[in-house]
Amino acid sequence: MSKHKALTGAIAALASVATLGALAAPALAADTTYSPNGKSVAELAQHGGAQRIAAIGNKKAKNVVLFIGDGMGDSEITVARDYLKGANGHFDGLDAVGQPSALDDVQAGTGQYTTFSVGNGSKDSAVGKDGDGKLVANPNPGKLTPVTDSSASGSAWATGTKTYNNAVDVDIYGNPQLNLFELAKAAGKATGNVTTAEIQDATPAVLESHSSERACYGPQGKTDGTSNNASKQCLINQLKENGGIGSISEQLLDTRADVTIGGGSKYFRQTVQGGEYKGKTVWEQAKEMGFQTVENDPAAMNALQYKDGQPVLALMSDGNMPTKFNPSKATAKDPAKDANPTVCTPNADWLGNQGSSLKDMTKKALDLLNDNPNGQKNGFFLQVEGASIDKQDHAGNACGQIGETDDFDQAIAYAMQNVDLTNTLVIVTADHAHTSQILNAQPAYALSTVLKTADGNNMVVSYGTAQDDSRDADGGYNGGDMEHTGTQLRIAASGPGA
Numbered sequence: 001m002s003k004h005k006a007l008t009g010a011i012a013a014l015a016s017v018a019t020l021g022a023l024a025a026p027a028l029a030a031d032t033t034y035s036p037n038g039k040s041v042a043e044l045a046q047h048g049g050a051q052r053i054a055a056i057g058n059k060k061a062k063n064v065v066l067f068i069g070d071g072m073g074d075s076e077i078t079v080a081r082d083y084l085k086g087a088n089g090h091f092d093g094l095d096a097v098g099q100p101s102a103l104d105d106v107q108a109g110t111g112q113y114t115t116f117s118v119g120n121g122s123k124d125s126a127v128g129k130d131g132d133g134k135l136v137a138n139p140n141p142g143k144l145t146p147v148t149d150s151s152a153s154g155s156a157w158a159t160g161t162k163t164y165n166n167a168v169d170v171d172i173y174g175n176p177q178l179n180l181f182e183l184a185k186a187a188g189k190a191t192g193n194v195t196t197a198e199i200q201d202a203t204p205a206v207l208e209s210h211s212s213e214r215a216c217y218g219p220q221g222k223t224d225g226t227s228n229n230a231s232k233q234c235l236i237n238q239l240k241e242n243g244g245i246g247s248i249s250e251q252l253l254d255t256r257a258d259v260t261i262g263g264g265s266k267y268f269r270q271t272v273q274g275g276e277y278k279g280k281t282v283w284e285q286a287k288e289m290g291f292q293t294v295e296n297d298p299a300a301m302n303a304l305q306y307k308d309g310q311p312v313l314a315l316m317s318d319g320n321m322p323t324k325f326n327p328s329k330a331t332a333k334d335p336a337k338d339a340n341p342t343v344c345t346p347n348a349d350w351l352g353n354q355g356s357s358l359k360d361m362t363k364k365a366l367d368l369l370n371d372n373p374n375g376q377k378n379g380f381f382l383q384v385e386g387a388s389i390d391k392q393d394h395a396g397n398a399c400g401q402i403g404e405t406d407d408f409d410q411a412i413a414y415a416m417q418n419v420d421l422t423n424t425l426v427i428v429t430a431d432h433a434h435t436s437q438i439l440n441a442q443p444a445y446a447l448s449t450v451l452k453t454a455d456g457n458n459m460v461v462s463y464g465t466a467q468d469d470s471r472d473a474d475g476g477y478n479g480g481d482m483e484h485t486g487t488q489l490r491i492a493a494s495g496p497g498a
């Protein structure tokens, strides 16, 4: 496809999302919140409005691999390093990206960025509820909020526009924003999206959809298809049966990335409610649209080959993928924990045991993108998410988050050792910080786990953002309990433009 045709297609795609239920930006009479450099929420919410520094350097990458450790703040990296490698140890991937290279012509850089979102927060910004509890358009830009969720954070890097918690690539007024996949496709590049989460989860969703609500997973909402909750989880104008662009799963198919590998296969068993594929399951729709599909089958994922005009959609588990380590449970202060520190144990259900670790999925994605003629000619954009660092941090599960950080690190290490860093930019960062903290002794007023680290010492990991790990039923952003935190994050890169 010529660049011109591709760009026209991308713009047409964006124009088509006007049926999302977008709203004109209203006057912000109540906007009195200013950041220290004087920008109002309305200014920060404009495309590019939150940028602090101008772009530096003039080297352009042909390919980009963006690694997102969900909820991977500095604390989460350090917890995992201490446990797995020792306090003075180093990760093969996480600690290699952004470091000066032995190769003179490979750029490297490490910095920090902030992640706040705008709007009043989860579930109440650009959408509201009518008398029946259905979601309806309700512009309410609200204030700046210091703690983001994954969808507002992901929307910001995917589109360059800051937005409200729960938004997927729409601004605070509900207007869809052009995203990285749309831009990559317009440039003729191949595209890939890999995650250990449900593929409809916020971080992968920001590359494949525009949705006022992150829970709008499928045509029947966030259900397994035996019930329909879409009117409560999707802006009703967005649904296909109302003439909209459809749920995240349906938009994923329309976006047509070359490679999509993740979890969340059960949502594709839902029945399409409107449009050309009405009455079919989303899996049936995917097959009719020419996708190579894999459902919960690691061997079949590994056997996938590039086929012209047949993008890959491989969903490896019903929901989020099983974690690498069995869970540990944070508990109240107890001297017995110091005497018997926890050693994490491998989870027999982890899909890495069947050839579907995050490294395996990253390798498959890179192979498919490198075999793609568009990738060879124009390059590719690949996002890889280590999703459950966040999800296990929500659960106060130290072993869970450590194993997921390990899995993520090995995927990064594979990429660093197998891509050409003279033409490929590898970026590693996170979307928001999280709860876990390393303490010298068990805290009296928070839950904690005492772990035996690789260097033989005890390490106390504290979880102090919820009273316990079962009581705060409405807390967290993924049905979890411990909360995201608002500190700035590491961003590291190697390759052109790093």
Ligand SMILES: [Zn+2]
Pocket: 071, 150, 390, 391, 394, 476, 477, 478, 484
């Ligand atoms: Zn989270």
